[in-house]
Amino acid sequence: MPRTIGERKDAIPALAEVFRTHGFEGASLSLIGAATGLGKGSLYNFFPGGKEEMAQAVLDHIDAWFRDEVFTPLRRAAEPQAGIREMFRVVDQYFHSGRRVCLIGAFALADSRDRFAACVKDYFAEWVDALAVVLRRAGMGAAEARAQSEDVVAVIQGALVLARAANDEAAFGRIMRRQERRLLQALPRG
């Protein structure tokens, strides 16, 4: 019998960091090897599909994380206000307050989007949808909820761009806090 420990998943955080830092094209196998501490033998043992499978595994991992930690809690929040606040808190933490970039956002802008189109699309669609659900539950109309959700998800991605462009992590926090306040004030019974 083979070992039951899947070492494969242990490599994913390091892989994520490499792709985040260098993009899909820029993440060479030597960089990947250095970051993970794994040689080609191991890498192609865990990911027979090569670089593409590695990136896909990272995207799946991110998707799952956001589903569990952001989208689902948002949809199920007992109290909409608290749910929204929690979303901003968790997201700020995930992105290291703007020091970390959104890999899926970066992929969306690069030509890697075509390669991973489904993942990239679903990620944002799910986010907008989950946020809209909680807004509706707070009494907001369907159209307004979708609009607000779209705006918020967009501005979070934009804040990451700006923070990284200016090399000013504080910008991310500022924008996030303003959006949180704005969104809470837009609630019907806020």
Next chain:
Amino acid sequence: MPRTIGERKDAIPALAEVFRTHGFEGASLSLIGAATGLGKGSLYNFFPGGKEEMAQAVLDHIDAWFRDEVFTPLRRAAEPQAGIREMFRVVDQYFHSGRRVCLIGAFALADSRDRFAACVKDYFAEWVDALAVVLRRAGMGAAEARAQSEDVVAVIQGALVLARAANDEAAFGRIMRRQERRLLQALPRG
């Protein structure tokens, strides 16, 4: 005497398109050659610094274009409201209503940011600054003007991410229109 016609600048639109589509790393010299119709001889004649100089030329060109067509008109707008409206119109046009990506935003997220840090940083700083100027001239307080400007520039970048992620150009227009309305309504004497 040499020719006075600078063919160099004629190559810039095609170069911009290649970098926009494939990123800095992904834009290989063969892709660049195909897109511009120029061989290596010509490319290295016009851009002795190679790929890096090509990308820098593109960034400079974009910087200059936005300065002339967006930032300066914004600062000098006779009527703040009209100036803001014009900004949204020109920006929507520039980004082909969301079908085109912001090269500087894409560079900001990739590791090409480090290479072109100054350009990337100045572009967004200038944009935020120019917008803040017109908001102040409309009677808005300094802090509020900066905050609003930062939010708007961020949301535009985010809208590009979302539009491209969802492969839904319409999303860009929706977000832009909402932001325009929101910003105009935030004006003191709006």
Next chain:
DNA sequence: TACATATTGTACCTATCGGTACAATATGTC
């Protein structure tokens, strides 16, 4: 211990990368 399977390092493959050298040619100016 014996065996099957998983894991790993190393050597190697072809293709392409960014870039250089340079001769051939075009484009002026006088």
Next chain:
DNA sequence: GACATATTGTACCGATAGGTACAATATGTA
């Protein structure tokens, strides 16, 4: 036409890309 300069295509360079082959080794089970 003569001459200087600009422009271009082609051949070539070493380095590295992603990927494969496979023998050596570790690991787990019976």
